[in-house]
Amino acid sequence: MRLRYLRATIAAALIGLSGCTVAGQAALNGLPSQITGAEATADQTINQLILQKAVDTHNLGVALGQVNAAQGMVSMTPNVTVTTTATPAPVATVAPPDTMPTPITMPPPVSAPVVVPPPVATPAPVGTNPPATLP
Amino acid sequence: MSASAVVLAALNQSYGSASSKAFLAALAEGEGGTTFTILYGGSQWTGSLAAFPPWAGAAVGNSETHAAGAFQFEPASYAEAASISGRSAFYPQDQIQNAWDYAATIFAARYGSLHDVMQAGGTMLSLIPTYLISIWPGGCDSAFPSRYAGNLPLVSTTTAPAIADPAAAQLLAEDMRPHISKVTLRIGRGRKFGIRL
Numbered sequence: 001m002r003l004r005y006l007r008a009t010i011a012a013a014l015i016g017l018s019g020c021t022v023a024g025q026a027a028l029n030g031l032p033s034q035i036t037g038a039e040a041t042a043d044q045t046i047n048q049l050i051l052q053k054a055v056d057t058h059n060l061g062v063a064l065g066q067v068n069a070a071q072g073m074v075s076m077t078p079n080v081t082v083t084t085t086a087t088p089a090p091v092a093t094v095a096p097p098d099t100m101p102t103p104i105t106m107p108p109p110v111s112a113p114v115v116v117p118p119p120v121a122t123p124a125p126v127g128t129n130p131p132a133t134l135p
Numbered sequence: 136m137s138a139s140a141v142v143l144a145a146l147n148q149s150y151g152s153a154s155s156k157a158f159l160a161a162l163a164e165g166e167g168g169t170t171f172t173i174l175y176g177g178s179q180w181t182g183s184l185a186a187f188p189p190w191a192g193a194a195v196g197n198s199e200t201h202a203a204g205a206f207q208f209e210p211a212s213y214a215e216a217a218s219i220s221g222r223s224a225f226y227p228q229d230q231i232q233n234a235w236d237y238a239a240t241i242f243a244a245r246y247g248s249l250h251d252v253m254q255a256g257g258t259m260l261s262l263i264p265t266y267l268i269s270i271w272p273g274g275c276d277s278a279f280p281s282r283y284a285g286n287l288p289l290v291s292t293t294t295a296p297a298i299a300d301p302a303a304a305q306l307l308a309e310d311m312r313p314h315i316s317k318v319t320l321r322i323g324r325g326r327k328f329g330i331r332l
Contacts (some may be wrong), residue, residue, distance in 0.1 A: 132150065133150045134155035
């Protein structure tokens with residue numbers, strides 16, 4: 001399973017009233033179609049309920065969208081702003097130099113093939129010459 | 136004609152596409168870099184390859200060169216290349232990595248993606264002499280396209296194995312632990328928490 005972490009910031013929250021029926025319109029992917037008052041307590045919010053279920057079912061991405069689409073509130077209109085920032089695993093990158101590299105001052109190449117015996121091999125110490133990685 | 140067997144063998148030990156390897160093979164061939172220890176003039180460096188060879192150099196007209204290796208780097212340019220790649224040693228794979236990274240960086244600053252051009256081939260290969268001949272007068276001359284075509288069948292694409300990511304391994308280990316799924320929110324107040332999908 002591919003692992004990904006999201007950091008979600010809930011900008012505003014709504015407190016569900018105990019005993020009231022609140023209905024959150026859920027979408028696809030197995031989320032419950034309704035969250036009844038029995039499930040809402042003074043210490044819980046609609047957002048939390050949806051998030052709770054979403055986390056349990058590993059379907060947060062859909063739940064976040066539904067937080068904004070909650071319908072059938074008894075007293076207050078949901079006003080939730082949810083932002084997410086994906087934080088994928090860090091990927092090492094190599095930035096190019098800021099300035100133009102100094103060009104090599106190249107003399108003309110060896111014009112005639114030079115036949116020389118193979119040099120005495122200077123083997124690299126173990127682990128110090130990993131293969132180059134080209135695109 | 137093609138690059139030497141020594142250079143081709145080392146390139147085929149590298150990871151990467153055949154087009155990238157053929158670029159380097161054509162470059163080495165044009166520079167006369169038949170081995171990774173060759174010095175300008177044809178002699179061979181027999182000392183350590185832990186760093187750029189500190190050889191005395193050779194006179195060229197009124198100037199002096201210290202070019203060495205399959206791609207005939209000078210010490211200053213090799214140091215620049217090493218600052219890009221992170222590989223300051225002078226072993227064959229270090230030279231290969233540095234040659235590509237250096238060429239790609241300069242080409243990107245002057246035109247665009249070197250790999251894309253090599254993958255495209257054909258008439259695009261004429262861009263190599265246009266933008267890199269000042270760096271490698273022999274290796275990136277007008278004959279580069281024909282050398283590239285001659286070397287391409289002699290190198291193969293090699294895929295690098297997946298690199299173990301310590302950060303990913305840690306996340307996976309954390310994933311195996313029981314996670315807290317209940318979050319209590321209060322009106323007007325924000326909470327930050329990590330969520331597993």
